[in-house]
Amino acid sequence: xxxxxxxxxxxxxxxxxxxxxxxxxxxxxxxxxxxxxxxxxxxxxxxxxxxxxxxxxxxxxxxxxxxxxxxxxxxxxxxxxxxxxxxxxxxxxxxxxxxxxxxxxxxxxxxxxxxxxxxxxxxxxxxxxxxxxxxxxxxxxxxxxxxxxxxxxxxxxxxxxxxxxxxxxxxxxxxxxxxxxxxxxxxxxxxxxxxxxxxxxxxxxxxxxxxxxxxxxxxxxxxxxxxxxxxxxxxxxxxxxxxxxxxxxxxxxxxxxxxxxxxxxxxxxxxxxxxxxxxxxxxxx
Amino acid sequence: xxxxxxxxxxxxxxxxxxxxxxxxxxxxxxxxxxxxxxxxxxxxxxxxxxxxxxxxxxxxxxxxxxxxxxxxxxxxxxxxxxxxxxxxxxxxxxxxxxxxxxxxxxxxxxxxxxxxxxxxxxxxxxxxxxxxxxxxxxxxxxxxxxxxxxxxxxxxxxxxxxxxxxxxxxxxxxxxxxxxxxxxxxxxxxxxxxxxxxxxxxxxxxxxxxxxxxxxxxxxxxxxxxxxxxxxxxxxxxxxxxxxxxxxxxxxxxxxxxxxxxxxxxxxxxxxxxxxxxxxxxxxxxxxxxxxxxxxxxxxxxxxxxxxxxxxxxxxxxxxxxxx
Numbered sequence: 001x002x003x004x005x006x007x008x009x010x011x012x013x014x015x016x017x018x019x020x021x022x023x024x025x026x027x028x029x030x031x032x033x034x035x036x037x038x039x040x041x042x043x044x045x046x047x048x049x050x051x052x053x054x055x056x057x058x059x060x061x062x063x064x065x066x067x068x069x070x071x072x073x074x075x076x077x078x079x080x081x082x083x084x085x086x087x088x089x090x091x092x093x094x095x096x097x098x099x100x101x102x103x104x105x106x107x108x109x110x111x112x113x114x115x116x117x118x119x120x121x122x123x124x125x126x127x128x129x130x131x132x133x134x135x136x137x138x139x140x141x142x143x144x145x146x147x148x149x150x151x152x153x154x155x156x157x158x159x160x161x162x163x164x165x166x167x168x169x170x171x172x173x174x175x176x177x178x179x180x181x182x183x184x185x186x187x188x189x190x191x192x193x194x195x196x197x198x199x200x201x202x203x204x205x206x207x208x209x210x211x212x213x214x215x216x217x218x219x220x221x222x223x224x225x226x227x228x229x230x231x232x233x234x235x236x237x238x239x240x241x242x243x244x245x246x247x248x249x250x251x252x253x254x255x256x257x258x259x260x261x262x263x264x265x266x267x268x269x270x271x272x273x274x275x276x277x278x279x280x281x282x283x284x285x
Numbered sequence: 286x287x288x289x290x291x292x293x294x295x296x297x298x299x300x301x302x303x304x305x306x307x308x309x310x311x312x313x314x315x316x317x318x319x320x321x322x323x324x325x326x327x328x329x330x331x332x333x334x335x336x337x338x339x340x341x342x343x344x345x346x347x348x349x350x351x352x353x354x355x356x357x358x359x360x361x362x363x364x365x366x367x368x369x370x371x372x373x374x375x376x377x378x379x380x381x382x383x384x385x386x387x388x389x390x391x392x393x394x395x396x397x398x399x400x401x402x403x404x405x406x407x408x409x410x411x412x413x414x415x416x417x418x419x420x421x422x423x424x425x426x427x428x429x430x431x432x433x434x435x436x437x438x439x440x441x442x443x444x445x446x447x448x449x450x451x452x453x454x455x456x457x458x459x460x461x462x463x464x465x466x467x468x469x470x471x472x473x474x475x476x477x478x479x480x481x482x483x484x485x486x487x488x489x490x491x492x493x494x495x496x497x498x499x500x501x502x503x504x505x506x507x508x509x510x511x512x513x514x515x516x517x518x519x520x521x522x523x524x525x526x527x528x529x530x531x532x533x534x535x536x537x538x539x540x541x542x543x544x545x546x547x548x549x550x551x552x553x554x555x556x557x558x559x560x561x562x563x564x565x566x567x568x569x570x571x572x573x574x575x576x577x578x579x580x581x582x583x584x585x586x587x588x589x590x591x592x593x594x595x596x597x598x599x600x601x602x603x604x605x606x607x608x609x
Contacts, residue, residue: 132582
């Protein structure tokens with residue numbers, strides 16, 4: 001038992017060593033941590049509630065009182081940005097967790113058992129993969145109603161196929177390795193081999209895929225709220241704020257630049273971490 | 286090869302059936318209906334005076350009449366069969382929201398618009414993205430490489446609906462030469478195409494860079510150098526040719542994504558394309574149009590994937606050999 005733990009640590013410290021060398025990736029990771037902390041503490045950090053209107057101060061440019069200005073109802077944009085960040089992170093992490101749970105389980109089963117199970121599962125994956133995901137997202141949100149949960153389900157319903165494919169491929173190449181045979185020889189059952197032996201060895205690419213998928217999910221959410229199908233107003237979302245700011249660009253450019261800038265910054269930080277992870281993982285092999 | 290294509294087409298038909306069934310079941314379960322929405326809008330129009338009982342009766346009468354006309358008075362499985370029959374025979378009847386137009390007319394009018402824009406955007410992305418990627422790969426770790434890589438990252442992180450605003454600001458306000466709205470003239474295409482091409486430029490340049498760097502490390506490149514090939518010969522004749530092949534795989538999904546994934550940009554420029562019609566249909570619960578568009582778009586996606594695979598087959602000799 002102690003022996004296995006040591007090996008596990010060296011796998012991660014190996015990747016961490018490679019990852020640390022990439023300055024941009026470390027920078028991205030620090031930023032991701034800061035953004036997540038900001039998102040979590042939004043209710044305490046925000047100077048105003050996200051839906052508090054100040055009719056005496058509509059369209060105020062950024063100043064000391066309103067750090068990022070106010071919108072057409074006099075709501076503080078800085079507070080709304082913090083809450084949007086929080087929403088984006090909730091949606092990003094929530095939808096990705098659902099994708100991981102479905103994709104990892106089905107991919108492991110398909111890759112490990114092979115044969116008929118694999119054929120049927122991969123056929124389903126192929127079908128889901130060929131679906132117009134954006135349209136199905138819209139339809140699913142219409143069916144389930146607006147809210148966090150329906151956005152998770154809508155995004156995960158079409159997004160799990162890619163994860164399942166990745167996990168299946170990794171499982172296929174891992175299950176023929178010697179330590180799996182050794183585990184089987186020492187009497188480990190199928191479930192134990194899948195989750196205790198194969199899973200820890202394929203977790204690297206899975207984590208890369210999680211990180212590289214989060215920006216995509218955030219963009220889908222912001223796209224949905226842009227056409228009025230994201231989180232329910234007055235709860236802010238970058239998509240909604242961008243669409244409100246679009247018409248104001250000539251007069252109050254901060255209304256567009258603030259949410260768009262935050263969106264781009266968040267996506268870039270996640271992408272940097274993903275690129276760094278990819279390089280660190282591929283250098284190992 | 287013919288056998289492979291026939292098999293693939295068989296699967297496409299099967300996938301489309303599954304997709305249409307899923308779309309049908311989902312859309313039939315969407316809360317609210319077109320008629321309910323129209324009634325609500327009508328009530329809002331009378332400013333809350335509400336309808337009298339006889340008027341409600343009248344509305345109910347109209348409702349059953351409309352249901353009959355749209356074929357919604359029969360069991361669900363029969364409706365599904367009618368829908369499939371309509372798809373196959375290209376006779377899907379009128380849309381709810383645009384009752385004077387049939388669904389096939391709407392698709393026939395909007396698809397070419399979206400398709401042209403997508404193809405133009407991808408063409409621009411190829412023309413700009415490939416040289417950028419090649420330049421970055423050939424000057425690896427120089428300032429050019431860093432500049433291109435940074436540009437690629439930033440540009441692919443900016444959603445096209447934000448790009449659209451910047452493009453409008455630049456070419457309609459700052460240098461007022463292009464119209465932001467209207468349709469029918471070639472110049473109306475320029476801004477939407479431009480706004481949509483930035484993302485693809487980023488991904489194509491990034492893809493080209495990695496794939497060329499990868500190709501330059503291969504043994505056959507060393508052989509080509511050893512045989513005394515000139516720089517032009519080795520890089521453009523051998524490395525470039527092979528690094529372009531993986532690019533084909535991302536072009537198919539990219540085009541089909543651009544055809545419909547650009548609802549916002551179409552809305553912003555007033556482009557009468559498929560995406561805009563879909564979001565309006567979804568907003569007004571125009572079910573037949575939504576279902577038809579979902580299936581048609583699925584078909585486009587699958588055909589694109591098939592075409593890409595066929596092109597790949599002809600481009601990459603390794604696949605041709607292994608499949609034989």
